[in-house]
Structures are given as C-alpha cells and as structure tokens.
Amino acid sequence: MPKRLHNALNPKQIATLPPGSHADGRGLELRVDAKGARRWVVRLKVGGKMTARGLGSYPNVSLADARKGAAAAVRDAKAVAAAASEPEPEPVPTFDEAARMLIEARRPTWSNPKHAQQWRNTLYAYCHEQIGDKPVDQITTADVANILDPIWTEKTETASRLRQRMEAVLDWAAARGHRSGLNPAGKHILKAMPNVKRLRAHHRALPYRDVPATIHKVRLSNARPLTRLCFELLVLTASRSGEVRLAEWSEIDWESRTWTVPAERMKARREHRVPLSEQGVAVLRDAWSLSGDGRYVFPGPRSGGPLSDMAFTQLLRRENVGAVPHGFRSSFRDWAAEQSGAGWAVCESALAHTVGNSVEASYMRSDLLDQRRRLMQGWADFCAG
16 A cells, blocks of 8 residues: 655755656645646635635745645645534423424323413413513523412412423423423422411212212113213223223223223323123123224214213212212212221222332232122122122
C-alpha cells in the first residue's frame, strides 16, 4: 500500500513545478496552469460529493499558510457534516398537545372509556385558557398555583384531581425530554395551598336490608326486560356497572356456573372469575331467551351494542331508588361483614379488590372461588327473601 502523502511539497520546489496538479497531502493541492500561474486548492467532501475550494494564489499564500487554510477547511466541512447527520430535535409540545398525547397513551390501560373524556374535560376546563398554548418547558409552579388557587377551597376534590392530572402531563413531557427539573404540579405545591379538611365522598348506597325490596320493585317496573335482568345480575354478583353491561355470552361457562370477566374490563387489570349463584344462572337463562343469538348478554335497544352506561342511572331515578349502581357493592359488603361469617379476604376477593400488599398478593395463588361461591349464594338467597 502506498504511503499516504503528508507535507509532500517543500517551499524550494514550488516555484519550479511544471503545469499540473501537485498534491501535498490531506486534500491540499498546488495547481499550475499552462502559463505558469499557481494557486492552492483543497479537495473536500461536502454533502456526499467531492469538491475543490480555493485557498489563494502562490506566492501571495505561502505553503505554510495554505496548509493551515486546508486544515481549517477540512475541520469546518466535518463539523457541517456532523451537524447535518444529527436528527432534528423534536419540537416542544404545548400543554394541550402534551395532554392529548398522554391521554391517548393511557387510553388502552383504562377499563372505563369515560376516563379519557373526564381527563380531557378537566384539563381543558381549567388549564386551556391559562397554559393550553404554552410550551411545556415554560410552565412554572406559579402557573399551576394560579390555576388551582380559585378552586382549591370550594372544589377541593376537583382541584386535587386536577393537580394530579397536570402532574401526570408534565411527568410525561419530562420523560420524553421536553422539560427538566422539578415538576411544577408536584406535591411540593401543596405547601402553598390552604389546608382544607377533605371528606371522602362515598357512593350513595342502600342499607342491605332494603336491597331485596329494591330488586322486587325493579322487576315490576316498566323498564326493558334486559335492563331489569342486567340490574339484577349487577346486584347478585356485586359487580361494577361496566363489567356487567359489557358481558358477552362467550364469558359464561354454564357447566361450571362461572362468569369470567377479562382483564381489560377489570379495574385491577386482572382476569376475575365470578361464581354464579342459582339465582344468577336463572337471570342469565332469561337473558339467553332474549339475546342468546348475539354477542352481548345485555344488548342495548337500538345499536346491538352493549347496554348504555346511563341505563341503570335512569332506571334507579325513575323508581326513586336512593342509590347509585356502584352503591350496591357497598350494600353487599355491609351484609357480608355483618351476616355472612366469611373472612375478610373472601369478601374483598368477591369485590375483585386486591387482597393485601403487593408482596402478599404475589404469594396468594388462589382466588378463593369455592369460598366465594358459598358467599355469593348466601347473598343471592338473602336478596331473594
């Protein structure tokens, strides 16, 4: 392999070199034309193509100066090439844009489709006007405080939820490199807020002794048969509204008398087996006669899709029942604690609650199905009384 040229020319020979190109190495050349004029050029790769850049004529530019100019030109070309190869930095999103992206990212993890709309509504209502168009890297703790101050004492629960959602949006932005430093909506801001005593809001529920009469009242109501049956199964299984309304026939195992709710429809994101009491099976057989040829156990009246989330609310309001659908889980839990004799873990498992801390849960392999079956049959017998 030929040795690479470097400082191949010397000052004494430059004035006598014949016409042509004479390389000094590292891209520097002396070009001599037919009339004897001499000029320096450096050959560079720019934009993927070789090009020649003039450095001046000889003897105005000496060999030493030509070498310095060539070295500087090579460094500049490399710097330009490196900058061009770097990806364009992602533009910093505004708060509104970051909120939309976070909501879309979390949407698959939410068991209730309404959560996405609730997040959008809250963040838009309170944040859009003040920081919606502001890049997330420019949002300060003062911005967050200005949003929370007007509602902190009058709407404490809303303000607390809003702060948590703003914190999540700005955490998302930080994780993607759009901002750094302390999260302006972090818990430290609570020190600047008035100390308000917060009372936990509970779902309106009936005393468990009133549940049998309520089931009887609903059976005699003018509601659609499938709506009445869906409500009864909700009570008998102590399930959440969405779990029952979206139930599919493929989830029902008639032989084992078990209904398996898939993980994506459960709040805890774990599959949940529901033991069906004799009364629960009877409800499902009645529903089969009305919807057994379809996908959903309790289809809505028009679309063929599942029953609307407003169906229960409207039913209970029409029948003057002083409870919300979720409240019947509380009625069941009170009955289980006072009347069933079942252990705490069995009662909590019946509600699909996580039993114990994460370490205890990792060792608990059984879902206590057989014990829960006895518990739920006892509850169904009570409701039938």
